Amino acid sequence: MSDKLKDIIKTQSEQQEPGIDHSADIVQLVGFIIGEEEYAVPILTIQEIIKPISWTRVPQTPPYVLGVFNLRGSVIPLIDLRVKFGLPPKNHNDETRFFVLKQGDEVAGFVIDRLTAAIRIKKSDIGPPPDTIASEESMIDGVGKQEGRILTILKVNKLLERDF
Amino acid sequence: MDEFQEILQDFLVESFELVEKLDEDLVELENTPEDLELLNGIFRVAHTVKGASSFLNFDVLTHLTHHMEDVLNKARHGELIITPDIMDVVLESIDLMKTLLNTIRDTSADGGVDVAACVARLDKVSGGTGEVEAVESSATPVEEAPVEEDVSSDDEPDYDNMDDADVEAEIERLLNQRQEEDKAKRAAKIAAGESVLAAPPSPTEDTPAGEPKAKPAPATPAPTPAPVAEEKPAPRAEAKAAAPAKRAPAAVEQTIRVDVKRLDHLMNLIGELVLAKNRLIKINDDVEERYEGEEFLEELNQVVSIVSLVTTDLQIAVMKTRMLPIGKVFNKFPRMIRDLTRELNKKIELEISGEETELDKSIVEEIGDPLVHIIRNSCDHGVEMPDVRAAAGKEETGTIKLKAYNEGNAIVIQIDDDGKGLDAEMLKNKSFEKGIITEKEADTMSDKEAFALIFKPGFSTAAAVTNVSGRGVGMDVVKTNIEKLNGIIDVDSEIGQGTSIKLKIPLTLAIIQALLVGVQEEYYAIPLSSVLETVRISQDEIYTVENRSVMRLREEVLSLVHIGDIFEVDRILDSSEHAYVVVLGLGAQKLGLIVDTLVGQEEIVIKSLGDYLKGIEGVAGATIRGDGGVTLIVDVVALMQMAKGVKASASNQSEAAQITNEKTSASDYKIMIVDDSKTDRMIMRKALEPMGVTLVEASDGQEALNTLKSGEHNFDAMLIDIEMPRMDGYSLASEIKKYNKYKNLPLIAVTSRTGKSDRMRGVESGMVEYITKPYSADYLASVVQRNVNFKSEFL
Numbered sequence: 001m002s003d004k005l006k007d008i009i010k011t012q013s014e015q016q017e018p019g020i021d022h023s024a025d026i027v028q029l030v031g032f033i034i035g036e037e038e039y040a041v042p043i044l045t046i047q048e049i050i051k052p053i054s055w056t057r058v059p060q061t062p063p064y065v066l067g068v069f070n071l072r073g074s075v076i077p078l079i080d081l082r083v084k085f086g087l088p089p090k091n092h093n094d095e096t097r098f099f100v101l102k103q104g105d106e107v108a109g110f111v112i113d114r115l116t117a118a119i120r121i122k123k124s125d126i127g128p129p130p131d132t133i134a135s136e137e138s139m140i141d142g143v144g145k146q147e148g149r150i151l152t153i154l155k156v157n158k159l160l161e162r163d164f
Numbered sequence: 165m166d167e168f169q170e171i172l173q174d175f176l177v178e179s180f181e182l183v184e185k186l187d188e189d190l191v192e193l194e195n196t197p198e199d200l201e202l203l204n205g206i207f208r209v210a211h212t213v214k215g216a217s218s219f220l221n222f223d224v225l226t227h228l229t230h231h232m233e234d235v236l237n238k239a240r241h242g243e244l245i246i247t248p249d250i251m252d253v254v255l256e257s258i259d260l261m262k263t264l265l266n267t268i269r270d271t272s273a274d275g276g277v278d279v280a281a282c283v284a285r286l287d288k289v290s291g292g293t294g295e296v297e298a299v300e301s302s303a304t305p306v307e308e309a310p311v312e313e314d315v316s317s318d319d320e321p322d323y324d325n326m327d328d329a330d331v332e333a334e335i336e337r338l339l340n341q342r343q344e345e346d347k348a349k350r351a352a353k354i355a356a357g358e359s360v361l362a363a364p365p366s367p368t369e370d371t372p373a374g375e376p377k378a379k380p381a382p383a384t385p386a387p388t389p390a391p392v393a394e395e396k397p398a399p400r401a402e403a404k405a406a407a408p409a410k411r412a413p414a415a416v417e418q419t420i421r422v423d424v425k426r427l428d429h430l431m432n433l434i435g436e437l438v439l440a441k442n443r444l445i446k447i448n449d450d451v452e453e454r455y456e457g458e459e460f461l462e463e464l465n466q467v468v469s470i471v472s473l474v475t476t477d478l479q480i481a482v483m484k485t486r487m488l489p490i491g492k493v494f495n496k497f498p499r500m501i502r503d504l505t506r507e508l509n510k511k512i513e514l515e516i517s518g519e520e521t522e523l524d525k526s527i528v529e530e531i532g533d534p535l536v537h538i539i540r541n542s543c544d545h546g547v548e549m550p551d552v553r554a555a556a557g558k559e560e561t562g563t564i565k566l567k568a569y570n571e572g573n574a575i576v577i578q579i580d581d582d583g584k585g586l587d588a589e590m591l592k593n594k595s596f597e598k599g600i601i602t603e604k605e606a607d608t609m610s611d612k613e614a615f616a617l618i619f620k621p622g623f624s625t626a627a628a629v630t631n632v633s634g635r636g637v638g639m640d641v642v643k644t645n646i647e648k649l650n651g652i653i654d655v656d657s658e659i660g661q662g663t664s665i666k667l668k669i670p671l672t673l674a675i676i677q678a679l680l681v682g683v684q685e686e687y688y689a690i691p692l693s694s695v696l697e698t699v700r701i702s703q704d705e706i707y708t709v710e711n712r713s714v715m716r717l718r719e720e721v722l723s724l725v726h727i728g729d730i731f732e733v734d735r736i737l738d739s740s741e742h743a744y745v746v747v748l749g750l751g752a753q754k755l756g757l758i759v760d761t762l763v764g765q766e767e768i769v770i771k772s773l774g775d776y777l778k779g780i781e782g783v784a785g786a787t788i789r790g791d792g793g794v795t796l797i798v799d800v801v802a803l804m805q806m807a808k809g810v811k812a813s814a815s816n817q818s819e820a821a822q823i824t825n826e827k828t829s830a831s832d833y834k835i836m837i838v839d840d841s842k843t844d845r846m847i848m849r850k851a852l853e854p855m856g857v858t859l860v861e862a863s864d865g866q867e868a869l870n871t872l873k874s875g876e877h878n879f880d881a882m883l884i885d886i887e888m889p890r891m892d893g894y895s896l897a898s899e900i901k902k903y904n905k906y907k908n909l910p911l912i913a914v915t916s917r918t919g920k921s922d923r924m925r926g927v928e929s930g931m932v933e934y935i936t937k938p939y940s941a942d943y944l945a946s947v948v949q950r951n952v953n954f955k956s957e958f959l
Contacts, residue, residue, distance in 0.1 A: 054793060055794070056686070056786070056793060056794040056795065056796065058773070058777060058780060058783065059730075059732045059782065059783070060731075060732070060780050060781055060782070060783075061777065061780065068786055068794050068796075069794060070788050070792055070793065070794050073436050073439065073788060075771045075772070075773060075774065075788065075794055076774065077773070077774060077776045077777050091874050091875075091876060105775070106774075106776065107774065108774075108776055160776065162776050
């Protein structure tokens with residue numbers, strides 16, 4: 001009986017193995033546009049993506065911190081990535097979305113201009129960030145190349161880090 | 165391993181509980197050394213801990229408790245009289261025991277703590293006297309013990325009169341007694357063996373100390389056996405009467421240990437429910453307004469009030485499960501006072517009352533340290549030396565009263581001493597010397613404000629820094645900690661009579677009553693506990709003195725600050741002639757906060773802003789309102805600090821942004837059409853299109869307001885229908901007219917309502933024209949042209 005079980009488990013794990021190998025190579029990202037550029041964050045760091053809702057301004061914060069909003073009973077900070085990236089602020093439109101990113105206990109909402117798509121990209125297609133940017137301080141994790149477009153992959157922990 | 169962890173957890177919880185009670189008992193024991201019941205209790209603790217720790221292989225802890233047990237056992241049998249010196253050793257060993265327990269909790273092992281010295285001393289106490297008096301003292305108890313047994317056996321007939329519970333309690337007691345005796349015998353054997361081992365170092369080290377102790381020792385046992393033997397029946401009978409009474413309820417009382425995390429989670433859920441309740445009440449109000457007189461309203465009302473009632477009850481019930489008696493904190497103070505009096509050579513008595521008063525667990529945990537600081541301070545600086553007290557005609561023994569009681573929605577902890585009191589002048593001089601206050605501030609300061617100076621950072625009244633206090637850090641930490649709990653400190657003092665410090669702390673941290681205020685388009689919640697009153701004033705009641713706004717409030721001059729200046733609010737709305745002042749009070753400090761509107765009182769659930777936004781000055785947290793929006797909670801303490809840096813911003817209103825765009829073509833004119841009916845919008849569009857103006861449509865008031873506020877277009881006029889869902893035309897018009905920059909925007913009502921009162925309302929809400937449906941296309945066009953000053957060349 002137990003031998004049979006072992007056999008089954010063995011064949012199952014063998015079947016799964018190529019899958020594991022496969023996903024180890026591939027990174028799943030979600031792409032979005034801010035200004036003219038396309039950025040991406042790992043799909044697992046996204047708690048949810050919502051349409052813009054009203055928020056409350058919080059005083060004594062830098063301009064890119066819009067304030068806080070209510071996400072089903074939790075008070076979550078809202079950050080305008082346009083302003084954070086040095087672009088002029090823009091009124092929200094039909095394509096604007098709030099990206100709610102989560103890492104550990106840190107949660108924050110980020111305003112983006114437009115959502116593009118969920119992207120599967122091979123690890124080998126992701127290059128390091130340009131040398132000109134100091135690697136520790138930079139928000140850029142790497143640069144992905146796919147079908148002629150360039151994705152800037154962001155470090156979620158840096159995005160969620162308070163820097164004021 | 166898991167099982168071991170579980171046992172270990174239980175062991176730790178039990179031990180900490182036992183030890184906590186131990187401190188109190190021991191100090192009491194020092195006052196009444198003959199109280200056998202007390203001694204037995206203490207012995208049991210040492211014994212229980214010893215047993216459990218040996219089972220769990222904590223050898224160091226076992227070793228220590230074993231020797232404690234020896235000493236206590238001797239004392240229990242009257243072989244040892246508990247003198248303050250012996251008590252010092254016992255207390256020291258209990259401290260060590262606590263340290264060991266803490267170590268075990270943190271590392272699951274009891275290494276790293278050196279108990280050898282303490283064990284040697286314990287041994288000396290039990291063994292040292294034992295050496296000199298070994299034969300006599302060990303003989304007496306043997307003789308005495310049977311006497312005791314006899315005494316207790318005399319009580320036997322009483323068993324018939326006992327009920328089941330009592331009998332059981334009695335059996336348990338006897339069993340315990342028997343076990344203890346057995347153990348004591350065993351312990352005595354071991355102690356005898358060990359004291360031989362430990363004896364050699366003691367004479368060499370402590371002969372001078374040991375000898376004087378040994379001398380009174382033979383004297384004391386001699387008189388004691390007689391009175392003790394006689395006295396014993398009395399306390400025993402008392403103890404017996406008390407014991408069943410104490411134990412009986414224990415059998416009935418049913419408790420469950422619950423992980424605090426679960427309670428926290430429950431409290432969070434209740435918080436959500438309170439928010440939902442607030443929202444329901446708001447919706448109910450809206451529905452009531454709209455469907456006045458409908459039958460189902462009453463039913464809805466009933467449901468809403470039941471839900472709100474039950475929610476409140478539920479909230480209280482859950483809050484109560486988190487409540488702990490403050491006695492848990494108070495317990496450690498008798499011991500502390502005792503140690504301090506010996507250290508400082510003062511005579512101080514501590515009176516505790518209201519220890520059964522209950523507080524939220526999180527507050528009980530936070531309140532301990534501030535209280536320690538305050539009581540240490542009272543002992544060190546407050547109560548004088550005995551000779552000074554005697555010279556001043558007071559009793560040599562000073563008294564510190566520690567009491568707790570409920571007052572409204574808060575609990576008050578009061579610490580009174582009858583020491584030398586605070587000298588306001590001295591405090592002022594000292595603060596001035598240290599640069600904490602200016603000379604001018606010192607002159608205008610009231611006594612009460614001067615007392616509050618002791619909480620300033622860097623302030624210390626002790627001339628000499630002692631081990632106890634006087635490093636000048638204590639009291640300002642107290643203040644910060646209490647304020648973190650939303651609490652208030654009040655100091656009162658009279659020179660020569662003593663000082664009274666009152667801490668007023670809210671019952672719970674999670675849900676508070678707040679006053680909601682509005683400034684421009686924003687709302688803020690102010691904890692009601694710091695609001696003294698609100699007053700409505702007109703702008704000309706505000707005076708400017710030395711660049712600061714002030715007002716006269718009855719006999720006082722109150723300094724003012726506009727909430728907008730503190731929270732960097734843009735003045736986009738027209739400020740009205742009248743303003744409201746919320747008078748905030750924090751201890752002796754007062755401040756008037758100018759706000760635009762008062763919204764009302766509401767129960768709010770405090771939520772943290774999260775790590776990303778924590779520590780923002782002036783903001784204590786956030787709450788979610790009935791409409792789902794987030795409202796920030798004002799940190800009154802920080803606000804008072806910030807107010808000092810704000811200069812008077814006389815009612816300087818931002819200049820209305822002029823919309824003077826040069827029109828170069830007809831399409832430069834922008835007109836918004838607001839109507840919920842698509843057909844009506846179409847008709848208007850058809851009428852205005854021939855002019856060539858740009859038209860923007862909105863299907864209700866809310867949408868129109870949003871479009872207007874987004875600033876994408878600069879409108880020259882708006883055509884507004886009156887009856888619309890979400891926000892009707894009148895409300896829209898009054899909303900728009902609140903903004904300075906839209907003061908001159910022509911609003912034209914287009915409606916089928918023709919009544920005179922409708923027209924009046926239109927005018928009141930700021931409409932300039934009133935067009936009734938149906939209308940001719942030409943008429944509409946001409947009215948629009950007139951209102952936007954349409955240039956004739958574009959026609």
